[in-house]
Amino acid sequence: MADKLIIFDTTLRDGEQSPGASMTRDEKLRIARQLERLKVDVIEAGFAASSNGDFEAVQLIANSIKDSTICSLSRANDRDIARAAEALKGANRARIHTFIATSPLHMEKKLRMTPEQVLEQAKQSVRFARNLVGDIEFSPEDGYRSEVDFLCRVIEAVIDEGATTINVPDTVGYAVPELYGNFIKTLRERIPNSDKAIWSVHCHNDLGMAVANSLAGVKIGGARQVECTINGLGERAGNCSLEEVVMAVKTRRDYFGLDVGIDTQHIVAASRMVSQTTGFVVQPNKAVVGANAFAHASGIHQDGVLKARDTYEIMRAEDVGWTANKIVLGKLSGRNAFKQRLQELGVQLDSETEINAAFARFKELADRKSEIFDEDILALVSEDTVSSDADQYGFVSLAQHSETGERPHARIVFTDSGKEVVAEADGNGPVDASLKAIESHVQSGAEMVLYSVNAISGSTESQGEVTVRLQNSGRVVNGVGADPDIIVASAKAYLHALNKLQSKADRVAAQG
Numbered sequence: 001m002a003d004k005l006i007i008f009d010t011t012l013r014d015g016e017q018s019p020g021a022s023m024t025r026d027e028k029l030r031i032a033r034q035l036e037r038l039k040v041d042v043i044e045a046g047f048a049a050s051s052n053g054d055f056e057a058v059q060l061i062a063n064s065i066k067d068s069t070i071c072s073l074s075r076a077n078d079r080d081i082a083r084a085a086e087a088l089k090g091a092n093r094a095r096i097h098t099f100i101a102t103s104p105l106h107m108e109k110k111l112r113m114t115p116e117q118v119l120e121q122a123k124q125s126v127r128f129a130r131n132l133v134g135d136i137e138f139s140p141e142d143g144y145r146s147e148v149d150f151l152c153r154v155i156e157a158v159i160d161e162g163a164t165t166i167n168v169p170d171t172v173g174y175a176v177p178e179l180y181g182n183f184i185k186t187l188r189e190r191i192p193n194s195d196k197a198i199w200s201v202h203c204h205n206d207l208g209m210a211v212a213n214s215l216a217g218v219k220i221g222g223a224r225q226v227e228c229t230i231n232g233l234g235e236r237a238g239n240c241s242l243e244e245v246v247m248a249v250k251t252r253r254d255y256f257g258l259d260v261g262i263d264t265q266h267i268v269a270a271s272r273m274v275s276q277t278t279g280f281v282v283q284p285n286k287a288v289v290g291a292n293a294f295a296h297a298s299g300i301h302q303d304g305v306l307k308a309r310d311t312y313e314i315m316r317a318e319d320v321g322w323t324a325n326k327i328v329l330g331k332l333s334g335r336n337a338f339k340q341r342l343q344e345l346g347v348q349l350d351s352e353t354e355i356n357a358a359f360a361r362f363k364e365l366a367d368r369k370s371e372i373f374d375e376d377i378l379a380l381v382s383e384d385t386v387s388s389d390a391d392q393y394g395f396v397s398l399a400q401h402s403e404t405g406e407r408p409h410a411r412i413v414f415t416d417s418g419k420e421v422v423a424e425a426d427g428n429g430p431v432d433a434s435l436k437a438i439e440s441h442v443q444s445g446a447e448m449v450l451y452s453v454n455a456i457s458g459s460t461e462s463q464g465e466v467t468v469r470l471q472n473s474g475r476v477v478n479g480v481g482a483d484p485d486i487i488v489a490s491a492k493a494y495l496h497a498l499n500k501l502q503s504k505a506d507r508v509a510a511q512g
């Protein structure tokens with residue numbers, strides 16, 4: 001029987017650390033449910049000790065998800081570990097993932113600790129964690145740039161203390177495949193008790209090699225767990241992408257000889273959910289989940305594909321969940337059809353009230369747009385999680401005028417803490433005028449660092465999905481909004497970003 005490759009998803013922890021990608025508790029639960037449907041082995045749900053919000057999210061996911069192991073990150077100290085264990089109490093299977101930096105640079109400059117102190121603290125924390133939870137993962141942060149002899153001592157010691165998974169992060173994305181694979185191989189050969197733990201890889205994509213490095217860690221190094229995120233979401237250039245690693249191992253099973261438990265038919269739905277929730281749009285030429293990943297645009301290819309699919313296709317689009325923009329619902333679709341489609345998309349709404357509210361918005365959209373695609377339904381539902389009663393600002397209506405040769409003017413009505421506000425402004429274009437109108441009342445002073453519009457399902461009849469990234473006193477947030485009218489979508493996205501800026505999120509940053 002072939003070995004199994006464990007898929008450890010960290011979209012909700014490492015992915016969420018990407019500036020602007022922060023998610024609410026409900027958004028995280030929705031994504032966790034999609035990860036469970038994907039049959040992800042381990043879900044890293046957050047870093048429980050970093051903030052109350054993170055603690056609650058880990059707790060909620062641990063209480064709700066039953067098929068995957070739920071993991072919380074934790075620094076190597078008793079307080080963090082106890083907090084993680086508490087958040088994980090309701091989990092069917094819980095894992096604590098504790099980390100401490102072992103590279104000379106990180107120990108000296110960041111931790112201000114000697115190597116002996118780091119070794120001692122690593123041992124103590126794993127010992128402490130092991131008394132609370134049976135499944136312990138240990139990561140030497142910046143492991144790839146650590147000195148091998150010292151790293152061997154640390155890893156041998158934590159395995160002795162009961163660590164069951166050893167993860168070797170390339171925290172800064174410096175590795176190249178052959179060297180990284182050999183690095184893990186060397187560690188496994190030199191550490192006497194290395195066979196008592198499962199070895200894991202965690203690679204960042206700064207040089208575009210996160211997937212290649214992870215696969216080399218598996219093939220050359222013998223690692224049996226890959227840490228990854230949906231769409232490769234993550235800080236800077238991101239993490240290793242789940243869909244690419246999984247499809248590489250499946251498509252080239254002849255070479256890797258490993259089994260993965262992932263139900264690949266839910267990959268595209270998971271990708272869409274993560275991009276619509278975070279506002280991080282997937283590039284069209286992205287492998288597996290990009291809009292062009294399976295399009296055979298060039299004439300020669302089309303001819304080849306028509307004659308025999310496998311001339312140019314190494315994977316089948318339907319195996320990863322592409323449904324080819326199928327029209328799923330329309331104006332006449334009833335509540336049951338809507339509810340059923342939500343279930344098929346992996347969206348679980350928790351109460352009848354939520355379903356009714358979503359269905360009302362669906363009907364409203366169907367009045368304006370004759371064909372409703374899966375993407376529209378997902379956008380509609382993520383908008384539901386996006387707006388909550390606690391929000392300071394809410395969109396009401398918008399009128400704008402633009403004509404060649406004239407300066408565009410917008411008049412917007414929105415709520416500020418429940419009270420309606422009317423604001424007007426001119427701008428370079430209708431979107432600019434609308435956002436300036438909002439800002440004339442709100443006066444957030446936030447700097448806009450990104451604005452993007454994306455047609456959800458391809459044509460001009462589709463909904464526009466707008467992402468607005470705002471920066472204010474060191475915080476970066478993404479707002480998303482969807483509407484058939486892109487100016488309205490822009491205003492919604494801007495208000496969403498402002499709401500996120502209002503909600504305080506002080507948390508401890510983790511690398512790893």
Ligand SMILES: [Zn+2]
Pocket residue numbers: 014169171202204239511512
């Ligand atoms: Zn990382």
